[in-house]
Amino acid sequence: MKRSLIVKGNFIFTKDSEKFEIFKDSYLVVKDGRVDGIHPQIPGEYNGCEVLDYGDRIVIPGFVDLHLHAAQYLQCGIGMTKTLLDWLNDYTFDLERQFQDREFAKAVYSEFAAKLAAHGTLRASVFASSSTEGTEELFDALKAQGVGAYVGKVNMDRNAPDFILEDTAASIDGTRYLIEKYGDDPLVKPIITPRFAPTSTDDLLKSLGDLAVSKDLPVQSHLNENRDEIKWVQSLFPKSRHYSDVYDQHNLFGQTPTIMAHAIYSSEEEVALAQKNKVFLCHCPDSNINVRSGIMPVRRYLEMGMNLGLGSDIAGGHRIGMNDAIVRAIQLSKLRSMEFEGEKPLTVSEAFYLGTKGGGRFFGKTGSFEPGYWFDALVIEESPFVRERYSLEDRLEKFLYTGDDRHISARFVQGNKL
């Protein structure tokens, strides 16, 4: 039997990045968790159906975070004067070690999952740590919140401190165990997660690629974030043509759906390969500047029609709210527009698209209110002064720039109110 729900409000979303679709004072019909349509009045056949009336409030698709590290959540905003590799060594690895303690993992991941949902991130692709038990706690914490996610046990078998490394076999065994345990979950699923090329042997990458292909599992990792990192990859994998090729040779670059975070310094050849293989590139603006990596050429990727989303990159980024990532993406694109003549900054609809439907496409029909899309939604609270004075588009922009979890009063995932 189909379960129906009607939501009343002002609906704003992006079908395409170029502009907002706006349905003022409308009724959105949800059937079995998916959008059926948006109407000026309740269609006759739904008379008597449950109506959630949000009055003059704005309702938008839930945010989608394509890249963040749950095991770095406590470290947000700490050590921000370091660059990437020093920051990992001085702060990150030791914190990730602590997630071998199951109680600690449970406590921190519960807080993390609650904050994620509170800030309106209803789908996320998350790195845990190398601990299999710790990662189980992250699966469970996200399931308890009711959000959708891909969760990756971090695979590493070299070039990190011993206390967070595993040998190749143990790393693969733990990954297999989590796939068995959570592979059939409808909302929180496993994703193959080599941390990045430098912390993986060829053997590990080969086994992970085989696993991804044989089990039809998605993949996430890091790519071309920092010039020192790129040189290091070249020296560790001398036979590869470039960084992307390391992953590609091992069936970890779009052979199954793949997210690569950063892609700041990808060469023409690498960008072409990512496009051909339909790899999702993930822009993490706060992280790009916090660890002084550079700024992703988002405008170029958008114009090419690449698969593209946004990430908070907790804890290279420091704010878990994707509205902040959307704003920072706009801000950084403005800086690029001042540096590179003719490169237009991101519009609000373009950045919003990246933080909703752009990344949402990795999760299927997610991040939009077009018919057939999952009803993942946020209800926005505003001051009466603002509601009275500004257009719906202005009001949404204001929420993105100045809002936080207190401005979200209801959250829906697949039609279920959290």
Place this chain on the structure above:
Amino acid sequence: MKRSLIVKGNFIFTKDSEKFEIFKDSYLVVKDGRVDGIHPQIPGEYNGCEVLDYGDRIVIPGFVDLHLHAAQYLQCGIGMTKTLLDWLNDYTFDLERQFQDREFAKAVYSEFAAKLAAHGTLRASVFASSSTEGTEELFDALKAQGVGAYVGKVNMDRNAPDFILEDTAASIDGTRYLIEKYGDDPLVKPIITPRFAPTSTDDLLKSLGDLAVSKDLPVQSHLNENRDEIKWVQSLFPKSRHYSDVYDQHNLFGQTPTIMAHAIYSSEEEVALAQKNKVFLCHCPDSNINVRSGIMPVRRYLEMGMNLGLGSDIAGGHRIGMNDAIVRAIQLSKLRSMEFEGEKPLTVSEAFYLGTKGGGRFFGKTGSFEPGYWFDALVIEESPFVRERYSLEDRLEKFLYTGDDRHISARFVQGNKL
């Protein structure tokens, strides 16, 4: 009779920008609202004195915001795809008009003042609108909150829509009225506030400069924010050597204590003049990028030992919390450091200094816990996970990056708890 108070906690502040002064588990003695000293134990003569024990919490100086527009508060985060002059015409001027309505002004300014205090800004130099009555409401709202501020009625007699312009005499009369009414207030005082050179006739600037000098009042305005603006100033004031000279010729450039916001494109000669005249330059990082102005060369000004502070620049900037301004100043300095080889990014202590003592010097002995400074202070709340794991300096950095008003549990201005 001297009134004493003892505060227990972890005190962090910047005497100089180079490093934090840290007093762990210490007792700060407040006498008549000013810091008397910080001690490892309560000095004998204060036994029996009232002690406020904040345990393991961090206590820092209150934030100082050297530049923001209270009449633009509702507009935060709206119209952010515009550049400066379009943004003023399309959004700002009409909103400022509405502050001629006393009831509206009272309602909005009360919310503004409450938010300012909630986010820990305990001293601010604020633009109101051109309405004298509206500006009275801002004085009253800030006084009611108990924070310290300079408040300026905005003087404009040309080059803005008629509905917010006054003739020169009316603009001066209104300013004189406010000086009479609030000139003796201990905490919320008037400041001479020509909006910026282009909206002022020579006559208005001359009258304002005379008023500043004769009544010994401080001055605030805008300077060298945007290249179009600079050309416009040159065409309006063809006899001036440069933008700064327009103010200087009219006794509005350091003849009394002066804040100039932005100073992104100041020439060598202008910077030298600002330094000679001890003008405070105010860096507004979010605004710099939101309206695509450019980035102030903060490192250079710091190295020159200029008077320098930070501003939220509500509503060119979108976040009222000065912790966000501190973080954005660091982020933008990192971008400059990637563009200009050898230009070091701001350290945490340097940016913190700018948002506390750097700007605080405009208000006298404010923004530090050195003996003789006003005890303007914030008590910071953190998660136990963070308190247990990180150093005091790391914990402060985390608050700056990830905190908001919910992480401030107590506020003191001149020793009085708000």
